Amino acid sequence: MPASRATTLRDVALAAGVSIKTVSNVVNDHPHVRPAMRERVRAVIDELDYRPNGIGRQLRQGRTGLVALAVPNVTSPYYGELTSTLVTAARARGLTLLVEQTDGETEREREVAAGFPVRLVDGLVFVPLSMPVEELARRRDSTPAVLIGEHGDGSGIDRVTIDSVGVGELGTRHLLERGRRRIAFLGDKEPVRSPVVAQRVAGYEQALRAHGVPVDPRLAWVTPEWERSHGYEGTLTLLAAHPDVDAVFAANDLLAYGALHALRQLGRRVPEDVAVLGVDDVEQSRYTSPTLTSIALDRAVMADLALGLLVDRLAGVEGPPRLLTATHHLEVRESTAGTGRA
Amino acid sequence: MPASRATTLRDVALAAGVSIKTVSNVVNDHPHVRPAMRERVRAVIDELDYRPNGIGRQLRQGRTGLVALAVPNVTSPYYGELTSTLVTAARARGLTLLVEQTDGETEREREVAAGFPVRLVDGLVFVPLSMPVEELARRRDSTPAVLIGEHGDGSGIDRVTIDSVGVGELGTRHLLERGRRRIAFLGDKEPVRSPVVAQRVAGYEQALRAHGVPVDPRLAWVTPEWERSHGYEGTLTLLAAHPDVDAVFAANDLLAYGALHALRQLGRRVPEDVAVLGVDDVEQSRYTSPTLTSIALDRAVMADLALGLLVDRLAGVEGPPRLLTATHHLEVRESTAGTGRA
DNA sequence: AGGGTGCGTTCCAACGTTGTAAAGTCAACG
DNA sequence: CGTTGACTTTACAACGTTGGAACGCACCCT
Incomplete structure (x- = not known):
């Protein structure tokens, strides 16, 4: 098939024996086109498989969609x-x-x-x-x-x-209510906390204080990014440094997957020894082993x-x-x- | 900020006191523009934050990119x-x-x-x-x-x-070499096998025959789609009907995740009791529990x-x-x- | 029958850009 | 000083589309 030029309004107009504008009117369902004419033009449009050229239209209308x-x-x-x-x-x-x-x-x-x-x-x-x-x-x-x-x-x-503060607070409170006391926050940033992190950590600390649990700043654990691998490595180092951690609040589900993987490798049972909680509630979290508690963002x-x-x-x-x-x-x-x- | 019209070539030309085409030439790095002129036009372009309008350009060139x-x-x-x-x-x-x-x-x-x-x-x-x-x-x-x-x-x-036949053959052979004999293929289609499925199943059966293992057509298990949930439900019914299955060859990783989930729920150990294999080698497969063997498509x-x-x-x-x-x-x-x- | 009305159709211009060709500028040379 | 030629710049048209104005026509009303 030779890469022939695509059909334009002009082609249709020529074939139908009408003006270009009339074809345009038919295409755009404008009023003031006689039914018979509309029919005739439509037939030619179908026959030639005419479809408007988006560029021309956009140029005229000043928008691209x-x-x-x-x-x-x-x-x-x-x-x-x-x-x-x-x-x-x-x-x-x-x-x-x-x-x-x-x-x-x-x-x-x-x-x-x-x-x-x-x-x-x-x-x-x-x-x-x-x-x-x-x-x-x-x-x-x-x-x-x-x-x-x-x-x-x-x-x-x-x-x-x-509401990031709310997210941090909600997750932490849930873990506290489950009886956890050494709750680590996985996914902090260095050297400067982004607003997301700052707010989540604020919510986390707020919930701890509300429960009368001391805030241990060493449990805000830094990861370079929020990927599975960082969750994995971060959890390994976190638990090496603080073996008494009984819950990991991961900043997102991917970090949590990495955490689950690391904990399994360390022989820590989830949730018996360490509880894990994520954020985002991604589809996969219904299928991990164990399935992952997560804060869903709509x-x-x-x-x-x-x-x-x-x-x-x-x-x-x-x-x-x-x-x-x-x-x-x-x-x-x-x-x-x-x-x-x- | 009033939603003023975006800067066009004409605006730049007017401001610089040259023709539109000259500005166009500068923008497109055409030769034959004197350095001094090029400088002058560029300055105005920067000042007005001119950026070419894609539509106009595309209309002229007949392509959109x-x-x-x-x-x-x-x-x-x-x-x-x-x-x-x-x-x-x-x-x-x-x-x-x-x-x-x-x-x-x-x-x-x-x-x-x-x-x-x-x-x-x-x-x-x-x-x-x-x-x-x-x-x-x-x-x-x-x-x-x-x-x-x-x-x-x-x-x-x-x-x-x-090479779908190759995929089916490779996965099945791997399971056979691991000593599995009752290998189910999870993700068949009804009523008509699509080419993908037909070829994968062909490879699967080919490997079985090559190993002298009888082909049991009842082990080609149908799922409506290839989502996690179908893998989960499919595996539950599959193992209910054929408790002797010792390996599940899932048509993709998502089905395999569902299968892992179902097997865990059924109390079957993976891989000791049932081996599971997926296709696609998605990132997540390095982090499931157990981690998932998969055929990677590049x-x-x-x-x-x-x-x-x-x-x-x-x-x-x-x-x-x-x-x-x-x-x-x-x-x-x-x-x-x-x-x-x- | 003439004029008005309103519908149907066509013509023109414009959106912003770039290729082509023509026009302009300048320096060097004879 | 005029001409040539090389180098710059400009004018024009076109890409395909649609809004608006203009035109033409049939029909109705008086």
């Missing part, structure tokens, strides 16, 4: 599921999602924030990981953007977030809220940056079962 | 990792990936095959799951496409595949091959459909360890 999603990666379950939800939610709103991966690298995130070198998308859904969001306040790119995630204030941009809600904010801006809504908070809740499973020792 | 990826979903680890690899590989080739999810539904896949209602992408990377690929031979859409996955012949389209190679085929077509290369086969290999882990009973 494309939204970029900039996310650390689509591989890890949490972002994968978030991406999936966003793809679907975007389609439901007539938008198409275009995926960009930053790997969480500050430099790549800065590039995304600065705007793509070629203007193509109408909006941006951004999940920055390492870059200070205050920088976003200074960005010159006028493309509407929404932030998803647990970031600090000062970005000057619409965002959807989670991704469908997040995706929908984020796109809602973005669509408003695309429609020209002005006003100060808005902040929405998605809900979270605890999914109790085997890894924190039982009454514990205390 | 966009490639659609149609995949069942980006949530499941295998497709997620494939998507991730493709996003990166596409970027390396100056293309941008746009994600479409079919959920593996035949109707959605047909729509993708028929071409998007609006012509926007230059090419398509397609991972059909349920639709008969022979239908693709009849598609009218002239957008170049590449298929990824284990499909039969007759699509008339470039594709990257895996996704990076697949992504690269697929984009290579596509880019050729975009460049106008003609010729009959091409077929490339990506490599696979066995990753042995705990779930098939030991010598078995026999």
